[in-house]
Amino acid sequence: MSTSIAWLVCGSNNSWYSRVKERGFYIKEYMGSWYGNKLDIVGSQSEEDLYRAIQSEFEDITIEVFAMLLEGQQDWLEELIEEARKSSYYFEPLAEVGLLEHCSRHITFEIVGHFGNDWKETYYKNKRY
Numbered sequence: 001m002s003t004s005i006a007w008l009v010c011g012s013n014n015s016w017y018s019r020v021k022e023r024g025f026y027i028k029e030y031m032g033s034w035y036g037n038k039l040d041i042v043g044s045q046s047e048e049d050l051y052r053a054i055q056s057e058f059e060d061i062t063i064e065v066f067a068m069l070l071e072g073q074q075d076w077l078e079e080l081i082e083e084a085r086k087s088s089y090y091f092e093p094l095a096e097v098g099l100l101e102h103c104s105r106h107i108t109f110e111i112v113g114h115f116g117n118d119w120k121e122t123y124y125k126n127k128r129y
Contacts, residue, residue, distance in 0.1 A: 004065050007072070008034040024071030025102035026064050031072075067097045071104050081114050088126050091115075095123035 010032050021027060070077045084091035097103060098111045098119065111119050 004069060005034075005039075007031050007068060008065065009037075009039070011035045020072050024068070024104040026068040026100075026104075027071045029102075030061065030065055030068045063093065063096045063100065066093055067100055067103065067107070070097060070107055074106075077107060077110055081110055085114060088128075092123065092126075092128065095119060099123070 008030060021031060070080070080090060080094055084094045094111065098108055115122065
């Protein structure tokens with residue numbers, strides 16, 4: 001969570017940002033996209049009305065931000081794949097990244113390499129919602 005927020009708010013004057021920005025579509029699209037914006041940190045989901053309002057007013061970019069992180073950190077992708085091989089809990093978000101329209105080729109290559117060409121069928125068959 002903290003890494004996601006840091007990547008979303010980092011400014012273009014950051015030297016690491018400049019080097020990483022060209023690694024993939026979702027990095028280009030989302031890294032630094034919240035720079036200069038006011039942010040509100042919302043508490044637990046027990047505040048149901050606030051949570052529902054947020055869901056209805058804002059776009060959920062969780063999977064896109066996840067893709068941004070995986071584009072930027074190869075070791076995170078490898079670690080997630082290892083966890084996804086053990087549990088569908090980790091396979092589902094990995095597959096959702098793979099299904100994104102602009103998923104990086106290296107991510108798709110890794111998914112196919114570890115889960116086979118039928119990974120999409122596996123995802124749809126076991127999807128929890």
